[in-house]
Amino acid sequence: MAIAPTIERFNRTERGLHWTHSASFFALLITGLFLYFPALGDLAAKVYLAHLTILNLHVLSGAFYIGGPLLFWLLGDRGSLRRDLHALDVWDDDDVRFLAEPGAILAEGHDRPPAGRFNAGQKVNTILLAAAAIGFGVTGLILWQSSHLPAWAGFAVQGSVNLHDILAVVTTALVAGHIYLAALHPTTRPGLAGIFGGRVSRAWARLHHPKWVAEEEAIGRRATGDRRQTAVGDHPVGDVDSAARVDAVEKLRADR
Ligand code: HEM
Numbered sequence: 001m002a003i004a005p006t007i008e009r010f011n012r013t014e015r016g017l018h019w020t021h022s023a024s025f026f027a028l029l030i031t032g033l034f035l036y037f038p039a040l041g042d043l044a045a046k047v048y049l050a051h052l053t054i055l056n057l058h059v060l061s062g063a064f065y066i067g068g069p070l071l072f073w074l075l076g077d078r079g080s081l082r083r084d085l086h087a088l089d090v091w092d093d094d095d096v097r098f099l100a101e102p103g104a105i106l107a108e109g110h111d112r113p114p115a116g117r118f119n120a121g122q123k124v125n126t127i128l129l130a131a132a133a134i135g136f137g138v139t140g141l142i143l144w145q146s147s148h149l150p151a152w153a154g155f156a157v158q159g160s161v162n163l164h165d166i167l168a169v170v171t172t173a174l175v176a177g178h179i180y181l182a183a184l185h186p187t188t189r190p191g192l193a194g195i196f197g198g199r200v201s202r203a204w205a206r207l208h209h210p211k212w213v214a215e216e217e218a219i220g221r222r223a224t225g226d227r228r229q230t231a232v233g234d235h236p237v238g239d240v241d242s243a244a245r246v247d248a249v250e251k252l253r254a255d256r
Contacts, residue, residue: 003202004202005201005202005203006199006200006201006202007199007200007201007202007205007213007216008198008199009191009194009195009198009199009200009205010194010195010198011077011080011198012076012077012198013072013076013077013078013080013081014080014081014084015195015196015198016072016076017068017069017072017073017076017081018195019195020064020068020069020071020072021065021068021069021133022175023064024061024062024064024065024068025065025171025175027057027058027061027064028058028061028062028065028136029168029172031054031055031057031058031061032058032168034049034054035051035054035055035058036165041054059140059144062136062137062140065133065136065137066133066136066137083117084117084118087116087117087118087212088118088123088126088127090116091120091123092116094113094114094115094120094211095113095115095119095120095123096120097113098112098113098115098119098120098121099120099121099124101113104119104120104121105119105121105181106185106187107187108187108207109187109204109206109207109208109210110207112208114210114211115208115209115210115211115212116209116211116212116215117209117212118209119208119209121181125174125177125178128170128171128174129171129174129175132167132170132171132174135163135167136164136167136171138160139159139160139161139163139164139167140160140164142156142157142160143157143160143161143164146160182195187208188208190204191204191208
């Protein structure tokens with residue numbers, strides 16, 4: 001099979017989930033700033049945007065922030081999301097070494113411990129952002145319904161105000177770092193194509209996610225009946241459809 005110069009990194013479900021979650025994050029951030037800073041609230045009032053309207057927009061964005069990913073899980077290609085969860089969940093010695101080397105995140109691919117589908121920095125970022133989304137959801141619900149809560153629940157409301165604000169600061173810092181790496185830093189920027197069009201350069205992926213590419217290529221070979229050993233740098237095959245992929249993954253696991 002012909003060697004494809006690019007490799008599929010994210011399918012439609014993964015990209016749709018990413019962009020629904022991130023667009024609603026920015027909507028939450030902007031409406032949240034208007035709710036938090038009285039000067040911005042006054043500015044909005046001048047163009048007839050009442051505090052309540054902004055609050056409703058904020059709550060609606062929150063529903064997409066949590067509900068969007070759930071919808072993609074329910075209606076999208078769940079297999080690919082399961083594969084991502086597995087990739088985020090499994091840690092090896094290279095991940096630990098990656099975290100122990102502070103400069104690894106900014107280094108050229110060959111100067112870092114070899115990564116799988118996600119490097120350890122991406123794993124930490126995703127876990128923290130997912131935990132923050134749950135925290136936002138719980139505290140947001142409490143704040144939204146605070147007028148219906150009994151007086152004794154006052155401590156939960158005050159705690160939610162504080163935690164909601166802390167989460168906003170922490171996630172904004174994480175997302176700022178994420179955008180810098182995804183869109184600006186020269187060694188990681190080539191990955192941007194994957195979150196827009198789905199595919200990235202195979203050469204870049206081999207440098208930055210060598211263990212993932214090796215596994216994908218082994219799956220490709222399995223699906224096409226070529227039983228050579230997996231090694232980074234082997235001749236790659238093209239992408240395989242999902243039925244052939246599942247079959248190949250099962251055979252690969254059975255062989256281990
Ligand atoms: C303009 C804004 C953004 C851009 C350009 C962007 C870009 C990207 C890219 C290129 C990837 C794939 C990296 C790879 O190939 O491994 C990615 C993954 C990801 N993005 Fe974004 N993103 C943006 C906003 C956000 C926001 C707002 C969030 C969350 C609130 C977010 C959360 C994630 C997560 C959790 C991943 C998976 C792992 C990782 O790379 O950290 N992104 N993003």
